Amino acid sequence: MSILTVSDLGKAYRSYRSEWQRFAGWFGLPIKPSEEHWVLKHVNFDINLGEAVGIVGQNGAGKSTLLKMITGTLQPTEGSVKVNGRIAAILELGMGFNPELTGRQNVFHAAGLMGFSAEQILQALPGIEAFAEIGEYFDEPVRTYSSGMQMRVAFAVATAYRPEILIVDEALSVGDSYFQHKSFSRIREFQEEGTTLLIVSHDRSAIQSLCDRAILLGNGTVIKDGNPEEVFDFYNAIIAEKESSTVEVKQLDNGKAQTSSGTGEAKVEEIALYNSKGEVAEIAEVGEQVELRIKVKVYEDIESLVLGYGIKDRLGQVMYGINTWHTEQVINAPQAGDEYLFKIAFPANFGVGSYSVQTALVDQGTHLTANYEWRDLALLFNVINISKTIFAGCLWNEPKILIEELEK
């Protein structure tokens, strides 16, 4: 069931030669604006009940404009947003808090601003107080609060009632880690009970751990809509994109899409994983000593060359990543035609599952100054457990467990 339908949505900011013309326009006079500035155009998507969708995009891509139109603070210029149910937004926590009033009074007021009646609020108040966990401060004026305490109260109000759609901003990463965990688990609870999540963030791992879909906005429209890993790879490629560089998406056999991008001064020619017997392998055993061999060819004279790689789990979370900048093995002034073989040996101390390798050829520590080549899903391999004790998780971290029976 579709809970949110955005169809052909567009937003333009209009300016008039004179403000009086604008006023006249309200009374039906046919007056054309002198300038129209389109922030969003032809945005289309459909979100179903219970889905968790990440909204990504660079600054200025129109993310917040889109969200404002979904929550209803901004009116669309064209197209429509259809919402079936109540929306709650954790965008501006603590908006409308009055510093002179106590936490309790502010909660009352803020819940009123969300449209709840006095009885509904009274009912939810003990729950809000308990969730915020700020003790006696709840009855003190908000001006005496630390910003973390204010966050707690604000989050508790915003999520006091389960909405059909919950919009979460990256602002959520504010606050102490205890409360972060607590608020994340509340969000997950909502999700399990059927709330649709809409998450705006630059944080790849947050989106990949919560969402099953991501929408990439760019230049005021949707440029990619698909599974988060694929969208993020594409997004990273765009960030790294410089003049003359290309973004290439190749469909792999297993249905995943490989994205590569870069200016092309150096390229990964071959990449393979070798097992402990020195054979090329797609499968590694937990804890097995393996070697990743990457052959790089230089196409143009460059100042320096750094290889970086990351091993990601099936959700796209990086398990481990490093580059030769950090290991202080930068290749200085390679020339066109040079070839290098990187042999990277490590134990496969991973949990059972499928992993991918991403590679980056850059000039320094990051891919932001120069990006010769960035390749996602350059290699896929599986980790299986044959000889080790059965365990859960993505890290093989075998313990020694001692149990002592204590005297009664």
Next chain:
Amino acid sequence: MSGMLRSLWNYRHFVLSSIRNELISRFARSKLGGLWVIINPLSQVLIYALILSNVLAAKLPGIESQYAYAIYLMAGLLAWTLFSEIISRCLNLFIAQGNLMKKMSFPRITLPVIVIGSSLLNSILLFISILGIFILLGHQFSMAMIWLIPLTFVVVSLSMGVGLILGVMNVFLRDIGQAIPIVLQMLFWFTPIVYPATIIPEAYRHWLNLNPLYPLVDAYQQILVYGNNPQWEGVLTIAVIGFLLTVVSLFMFRRASAEMVDSL
């Protein structure tokens, strides 16, 4: 229009708690608290009474009390305070609440309603303290006072109509916010509040009929000072104008709502 009323009803709790909070935050950390609501206009009465009573007291026909001038001042100021408070607060309302409007989704119509509610509350407090002073001064009041209720509605509709139109326009054209306080100041002195209408020379007095506030202030003075019924023709004309202005302002407010948030 019915949509506006429905959303107002749904948000009645928010409106009430906003009015209450405004009052509470005024009390917070202030020894005199709510008294300041009335101290301000009453000190104005005191200043005018001290400076002008000798000049003007003799010009007030029909009442004997030595405090006649102070009583006259209070009657006029009661009307004026309500009128000017609603206008000047509506004027900057959307700019002041811009952040909230940009970030939270709630019926915008609650904002002017909150202003009216809290201005009315202030006016009632002022009225009660004026009654107290009247009793202290030994001033009689009559049953005509019941007319203050419909009169208040007329003042509110006139000031809300004007205030909302100016407030919406001020978002786009900020000069309005600068100009209106000056206009209000002039209007105050062109309205017989601190002086009786009778001191204006006969030849110029008909200009007063152009002042929309005159019939209202006069009605307050007739009721509170002389215990007379107000002169209805003038009040009714203003009531009709006020009603029309309110309708226009609500229409404008609805048309402008979308663009207002864009421009804040």
